[in-house]
Amino acid sequence: MANRDDVLSDFTIEEEMSPAVLKDYLQRYPEYTKDLLALFNELSLSDLEATEANLPLETKAMTAEALRVQHVRQSLFGNGVKELARELGLPRAFFMGLNANIVHLGSMPVEFLKGLAASLDVRLQDLISGMQQGDGQAVAMKSDSKPSKEAPIEFWDYVGQAGLAEEEQRALQKLLAGDGSD
Structure with missing residues (x-):
C-alpha cells in the first residue's frame, strides 16, 4: 500500500x-x-x-458588466421574469414590455429604474443597458410595405395600457416610491 x-x-x-x-x-x-x-x-x-x-483589468470589468447586463436581460425578458414578477407583485407581461423598443426609456421615472435595479441587485447603468438590448428575439415576417420602426410609447401610457389590477398598481407605486436614497 x-x-x-x-x-x-x-x-x-x-x-x-x-x-x-x-x-x-x-x-x-x-x-x-x-x-x-x-x-x-x-x-x-x-x-x-x-x-x-492574469486577465487584464479591462477584461475583468467588461466580463462583470456583461454578466450583470445578462442578469438584467434574463430577469426581465427570460427565465427569471417569473420570479421577479412574483417578488415585486407585478405581472410577467409588464416586465417583458419594458424593452426600450416598446417603452421610451427616457420616460421611465428614475425612482422606478432605481427600484428595479435595486431589486435585481445591479447598477442603474446595467439595468438600462439590459433594457436597451431588449429580449434579443428577432421576428421574421413578410410584408407588402417597407418595415418602419414604431416609436416607443411613453411609460405612463404603457402603464395605462397594461391593465394592472388594483393590487398590482399598489405594487408599482411601491416600486416608484423608492427608498428615499439618492
Missing part, C-alpha cells in the same frame, strides 16, 4: 492537472479517493484564480 502523503505529493507535481490524470490516480489509489478529489478541487480552483488574476 502506497503512502498517502507520497501519493498526494506525486499528484500535485503531475505535469497536467486534468480529469484524466485524476481518474488514473483514483483507479490506482481508491483508498485515497476523498483526499485526491479534495486536492484536485483545490488545485483546479487555484489554477482558475491564477488565470483570472
Whole structure:
C-alpha cells in the first residue's frame, strides 16, 4: 500500500492537472479517493484564480458588466421574469414590455429604474443597458410595405395600457416610491 502523503505529493507535481490524470490516480489509489478529489478541487480552483488574476483589468470589468447586463436581460425578458414578477407583485407581461423598443426609456421615472435595479441587485447603468438590448428575439415576417420602426410609447401610457389590477398598481407605486436614497 502506497503512502498517502507520497501519493498526494506525486499528484500535485503531475505535469497536467486534468480529469484524466485524476481518474488514473483514483483507479490506482481508491483508498485515497476523498483526499485526491479534495486536492484536485483545490488545485483546479487555484489554477482558475491564477488565470483570472492574469486577465487584464479591462477584461475583468467588461466580463462583470456583461454578466450583470445578462442578469438584467434574463430577469426581465427570460427565465427569471417569473420570479421577479412574483417578488415585486407585478405581472410577467409588464416586465417583458419594458424593452426600450416598446417603452421610451427616457420616460421611465428614475425612482422606478432605481427600484428595479435595486431589486435585481445591479447598477442603474446595467439595468438600462439590459433594457436597451431588449429580449434579443428577432421576428421574421413578410410584408407588402417597407418595415418602419414604431416609436416607443411613453411609460405612463404603457402603464395605462397594461391593465394592472388594483393590487398590482399598489405594487408599482411601491416600486416608484423608492427608498428615499439618492
